[in-house]
Amino acid sequence: MITRRTLGKTAFAGIALAMTGTSARAQDFPxxxxxxxxxxxxxxxxxxxxRAMARAAENHLPDNQSVVVINKPGAGGVIGVTEAYSAExxxxxIAFVISSPIVTQxxxxxxxxxxxxxxPIRHVYDIPCAITVHTDAExxxxxxxxxxxxxNPGKFTYGSSSGPGGxxxxxxxxxxxxxxVDARYVPFQGSAPLNAAIMGGQVSGGSMMPTQHSGGEARPxxxxxxxxxxxxxxxxxxxxxxxxxxAMASVFSGIIxxxxxxxxxxxxxxxxxxxxxxxxxxQELFATRKLVPSTTDNAEFAKIIMRENEFNGEMLxxxxxxx
Amino acid sequence: MDILASFExxxxxxxxxxxxxxxxxxxxCGALPGLGLIIAVTLLLPLSYTMGxxxxxxxxxxxxxxxxxGGSISAIVLGIPGTAMAAPLVTDGFAMAKTESPGKALxxxxxxxxxxxxxxxxxxxxxxxxxxxxxxxxxxPEFFLLGVVGLLAVAAFGAVDFIKAxxxxxxxxxxxMVGIDLFSGVPRMTMGVLALYDGMNIAAVAVGLFAFSEIFxxxxxxxxxxxxxxxxxxxxxxxxxEMVYAFKAMVTGSVVGSFIGALPGVGSTVSGYLAYSGxxxxxxxxxxxGKGSGEGxxxxxxxxxATVGAALLPFLALGIPGSxxxxxxxxxxxxxxxxxxxQLMRNNPDMIQAIFIGFMxxxxxxxFMGKALTTVFARALVxxxxxxxxAILISSIIGVYSSRGQMFDLWLALGLGIIxxxxxRLDYSPAGFLIAMVLAPIIETSFRRALVISQGDxxxxxxxxxxxxxxxxxxxxxxxxxxxxxxxxRQQRAATSES
Amino acid sequence: MSYRSVNLVVFAGIVALCLAIIYAMQSMxxxxxxxxxxxxxxxxxxxxxxxxxxVGVIRTLAVGRTETFVIxxxxxxxxxxxxxxxxxVSWVYLGAFYLQMFVxxxxxxxxxxxxxxxxxxxIIITTAVSxxxxxxxxxxxxxxxxxxx
Numbered sequence: 001m002i003t004r005r006t007l008g009k010t011a012f013a014g015i016a017l018a019m020t021g022t023s024a025r026a027q028d029f030p031x032x033x034x035x036x037x038x039x040x041x042x043x044x045x046x047x048x049x050x051r052a053m054a055r056a057a058e059n060h061l062p063d064n065q066s067v068v069v070i071n072k073p074g075a076g077g078v079i080g081v082t083e084a085y086s087a088e089x090x091x092x093x094i095a096f097v098i099s100s101p102i103v104t105q106x107x108x109x110x111x112x113x114x115x116x117x118x119x120p121i122r123h124v125y126d127i128p129c130a131i132t133v134h135t136d137a138e139x140x141x142x143x144x145x146x147x148x149x150x151x152n153p154g155k156f157t158y159g160s161s162s163g164p165g166g167x168x169x170x171x172x173x174x175x176x177x178x179x180x181v182d183a184r185y186v187p188f189q190g191s192a193p194l195n196a197a198i199m200g201g202q203v204s205g206g207s208m209m210p211t212q213h214s215g216g217e218a219r220p221x222x223x224x225x226x227x228x229x230x231x232x233x234x235x236x237x238x239x240x241x242x243x244x245x246x247a248m249a250s251v252f253s254g255i256i257x258x259x260x261x262x263x264x265x266x267x268x269x270x271x272x273x274x275x276x277x278x279x280x281x282x283q284e285l286f287a288t289r290k291l292v293p294s295t296t297d298n299a300e301f302a303k304i305i306m307r308e309n310e311f312n313g314e315m316l317x318x319x320x321x322x323x
Numbered sequence: 324m325d326i327l328a329s330f331e332x333x334x335x336x337x338x339x340x341x342x343x344x345x346x347x348x349x350x351x352c353g354a355l356p357g358l359g360l361i362i363a364v365t366l367l368l369p370l371s372y373t374m375g376x377x378x379x380x381x382x383x384x385x386x387x388x389x390x391x392x393g394g395s396i397s398a399i400v401l402g403i404p405g406t407a408m409a410a411p412l413v414t415d416g417f418a419m420a421k422t423e424s425p426g427k428a429l430x431x432x433x434x435x436x437x438x439x440x441x442x443x444x445x446x447x448x449x450x451x452x453x454x455x456x457x458x459x460x461x462x463x464p465e466f467f468l469l470g471v472v473g474l475l476a477v478a479a480f481g482a483v484d485f486i487k488a489x490x491x492x493x494x495x496x497x498x499x500m501v502g503i504d505l506f507s508g509v510p511r512m513t514m515g516v517l518a519l520y521d522g523m524n525i526a527a528v529a530v531g532l533f534a535f536s537e538i539f540x541x542x543x544x545x546x547x548x549x550x551x552x553x554x555x556x557x558x559x560x561x562x563x564x565e566m567v568y569a570f571k572a573m574v575t576g577s578v579v580g581s582f583i584g585a586l587p588g589v590g591s592t593v594s595g596y597l598a599y600s601g602x603x604x605x606x607x608x609x610x611x612x613g614k615g616s617g618e619g620x621x622x623x624x625x626x627x628x629a630t631v632g633a634a635l636l637p638f639l640a641l642g643i644p645g646s647x648x649x650x651x652x653x654x655x656x657x658x659x660x661x662x663x664x665x666q667l668m669r670n671n672p673d674m675i676q677a678i679f680i681g682f683m684x685x686x687x688x689x690x691f692m693g694k695a696l697t698t699v700f701a702r703a704l705v706x707x708x709x710x711x712x713x714a715i716l717i718s719s720i721i722g723v724y725s726s727r728g729q730m731f732d733l734w735l736a737l738g739l740g741i742i743x744x745x746x747x748r749l750d751y752s753p754a755g756f757l758i759a760m761v762l763a764p765i766i767e768t769s770f771r772r773a774l775v776i777s778q779g780d781x782x783x784x785x786x787x788x789x790x791x792x793x794x795x796x797x798x799x800x801x802x803x804x805x806x807x808x809x810x811x812x813r814q815q816r817a818a819t820s821e822s
Numbered sequence: 823m824s825y826r827s828v829n830l831v832v833f834a835g836i837v838a839l840c841l842a843i844i845y846a847m848q849s850m851x852x853x854x855x856x857x858x859x860x861x862x863x864x865x866x867x868x869x870x871x872x873x874x875x876x877v878g879v880i881r882t883l884a885v886g887r888t889e890t891f892v893i894x895x896x897x898x899x900x901x902x903x904x905x906x907x908x909x910x911v912s913w914v915y916l917g918a919f920y921l922q923m924f925v926x927x928x929x930x931x932x933x934x935x936x937x938x939x940x941x942x943x944x945i946i947i948t949t950a951v952s953x954x955x956x957x958x959x960x961x962x963x964x965x966x967x968x969x970x971x
Contacts, residue, residue: 041647041650041651042361042364042365042368042651042654043650043651043652043653043654043657044650044653044654045657047654048654048657048658051368051372051658052658055372070728071365071728072727072728073521073727074517074518074520074521074727074729075503075517075518075520075521076503076520078517078520079517079518079520079729082517083728108508110510110517110520157776163505163508164505164506164507164508165508186772186775186776187505187506187772187775188772189505192587192643192644192650193587195641195642195643196459196587196637196641196643197462199459199641199643200459200460200461200462202462202463202776203776211642211662211664214642214662214664215642215662215664215667216642216664217641284660285658285660287660288660289657289660321508
């Protein structure tokens with residue numbers, strides 16, 4: 001797929017190179033604003049963090065070069081990530097993503113890129129995911145809940161914030177499978193309708209980021225990611241691994257770029273965004289959203305991406321969603 | 324009440340500034356075809372970061388209100404709805420502006436908007452929690468039935484050719500189902516175009532159906548003459564008699580708008596069309612609808628603006644953003660670390676009160692700003708089309724492109740524009756197409772999900788109490804419509820036999 | 823062409839579209855428990871449209887309007903569509919949006935002003951109007967907010 005202007009840009013880049021007669025060196029980077037693509041609509045969690053990080057990173061880039069956030073929503077994030085993939089790999093176009101368009105969607109064969117076509121720039125946070133039920137649900141703890149599901153196969157219905165085949169669906173499906181219970185999946189798109197359905201009693205539960213710390217009326221039973229929101233209200237909620245159930249994968253969120261971006265430019269970007277994470281405005285955002293700032297370096301982040309990629313491919317096959 | 328005491332003069336000043344700015348940007352972007360709420364909010368988002376929480380929320384809410392009203396200005400003045408939300412009033416608004424007086428048409432729109440805004444605000448302030456709880460009780464079977472009621476609203480448009488109106492609606496349903504199927508994850512009717520995976524972009528469709536097709540109509544006509552109006556015709560004023568005449572329509576519109584607004588995921592385009600058909604059914608002069616009826620302008624505009632307050636209600640009361648527009652505004656809450664929901668209502672009543680008061684102030688300020696600014700916008704009428712058409716084209720192109728950054732959307736809009744231009748002359752109905760397209764995902768998803776939940780048991784559609792009530796309403800509406808048309812036929816026959 | 827012929831052509835086009843959709847929906851089954859399948863509603867609606875079109879064709883043949891279907895100022899409409907398409911294509915390949923926008927506005931306004939007579943004064947007015955709109959857009963979309971045009 002040729003995106004708009006890639007052609008023109010290549011031509012202009014060629015002319016510019018010929019005119020200056022020098023090849024691009026790291027110290028010349030960045031000489032123009034950096035486009036940070038957010039593959040989702042404005043206003044969501046990802047967009048909010050991307051905007052805060054972009055503003056903070058500007059102070060840490062050479063020449064205080066600006067970082068502009070560009071929302072390219074569509075096809076579950078694939079459109080925006082495709083844009084980052086097909087842009088010149090010069091470090092001026094990068095993307096703030098969550099795991100799904102990188103490590104889930106490519107397995108459907110819907111995208112022109114693969115997870116391995118990208119390299120990490122900065123891991124920002126992991127999104128905690130739990131299986132939640134209505135606050136007034138009869139089960140007081142996870143054991144009661146699992147026992148009930150074993151006694152009533154197919155009676156527990158659940159949705160997932162990321163839709164069928166999305167990361168949160170896969171995590172929950174893996175959990176139920178490993179726990180040996182039969183729960184029935186009902187498709188929903190997005191956490192708002194799912195929350196409404198749980199609160200209205202349409203479904204028994206949902207796999208999503210819990211919101212109990214901010215007054216949400218859904219109570220987490222078990223965390224299926226290795227992270228929890230940073231709030232004491234969740235202290236008593238176990239991880240799946242605490243129950244001896246191996247159903248853990250992380251839902252990462254961070255900045256990535258094309259794999260051909262030169263390493264020295266990646267280093268400049270990594271420095272700027274790493275510094276941005278300590279910015280007071282970004283720190284405050286972490287605190288209010290109860291998210292844990294990541295300390296993972298890029299080598300580790302790359303491993304996480306490839307591990308999740310494998311987990312998703314395997315799960316999708318097992319659920320019969322791909323061949 | 325210590326509400327007023329909690330306000331200082333300075334904070335009132337900055338809140339008013341935020342409201343004024345938000346309204347201005349919203350009205351401007353709403354009035355320019357193609358540009359819409361999304362662009363307006365993107366314009367204001369960076370600024371809102373530097374403001375206090377209440378100011379930034381008011382700024383965006385005012386912008387939302389302004390955009391809902393602004394779309395009507397171009398619908399009336401140019402015959403091109405600035406936003407999809409304003410599509411329901413284009414027929415009557417444009418007709419009245421041309422045949423009677425543009426000032427009067429804009430007056431009905433502004434008075435309707437203000438009335439609806441205040442009504443929605445009152446619902447929000449006094450009934451937030453109970454209404455939001457009630458809306459939660461409505462599940463898929465009810466949403467399916469409500470979607471079908473929405474389709475019935477098309478009947479109010481007085482189709483010239485019934486068969487073609489039906490075909491328009493059915494085509495709209497098909498286009499509304501384009502994209503990845505939620506249940507199987509398979510893309511449908513996308514022809515492999517990635518830009519269609521999330522469905523057809525509603526901004527592109529609205530521009531194609533209404534802006535481009537209307538532009539081609541303008542190009543077909545002489546382009547260098549322009550209407551001339553006396554100064555009085557441009558002034559936005561309604562007589563007391565006209566206000567009383569439109570009162571019933573405004574109330575109908577506001578009630579419909581508040582109800583639809585509180586339901587998650589339905590939105591103002593639907594509420595506008597429903598209000599139009601509701602007002603027509605309740606009107607003492609239904610024959611004027613479609614030919615420049617003041618009620619036909621006031622009702623959808625009241626509904627649009629009532630929707631704003633009502634759409635806020637599930638968000639503030641329960642923390643569930645019910646529409647795409649509210650989801651964007653939610654960004655302002657997130658950035659200031661405010662999580663709406665019952666907890667906010669309990670722990671932070673000051674902030675909620677400040678938002679409520681600011682919201683009411685927004686409607687009042689909108690009325691006066693509308694009076695002052697609309698006359699300026701209305702001058703577009705006296706600009707020759709030779710200059711106006713290129714400008715509208717550019718505004719549409721920028722608007723469609725910026726809504727999602729997809730080149731494909733522009734080709735879609737252009738293609739739909741050309742097709743609509745021909746089909747309109749063959750008496751197909753763009754309004755029927757649009758409302759069906761908006762409702763199609765609601766109807767299909769809720770129908771199928773209800774069956775997934777019931778494991779294929781169709782009785783789920785009739786065993787729930789809420790569904791029974793809605794089904795009864797559908798039947799009553801149908802019976803009433805049939806009764807009325809039979810009576811009208813009889814009257815006509817009696818009249819012809821007398822003469 | 824008469825209204826009747828245009829109507830028939832449009833009906834034929836719609837039926838062809840619906841048949842294509844019904845054909846494409848054939849491959850979509852594999853529903854989850856209780857689901858009626860992704861193919862059901864689109865196919866049902868497509869069949870409904872085909873039925874309606876058949877009724878429409880019969881009515882058109884019986885009582886269709888026979889007067890000619892004219893598009894007033896057809897040439898100008900066609901040229902406008904071509905210029906819009908050209909603008910979109912050239913934008914993809916050149917990418918100089920604001921410059922191209924100015925030319926686009928100029929060319930269209932001049933074509934539309936031609937009946938008035940193009941003289942030096944007309945050209946100055948058109949240039950001024952086009953430049954003003956371009957400048958306004960440039961300030962708003964390149965500086966006040968960043969729209970990636």
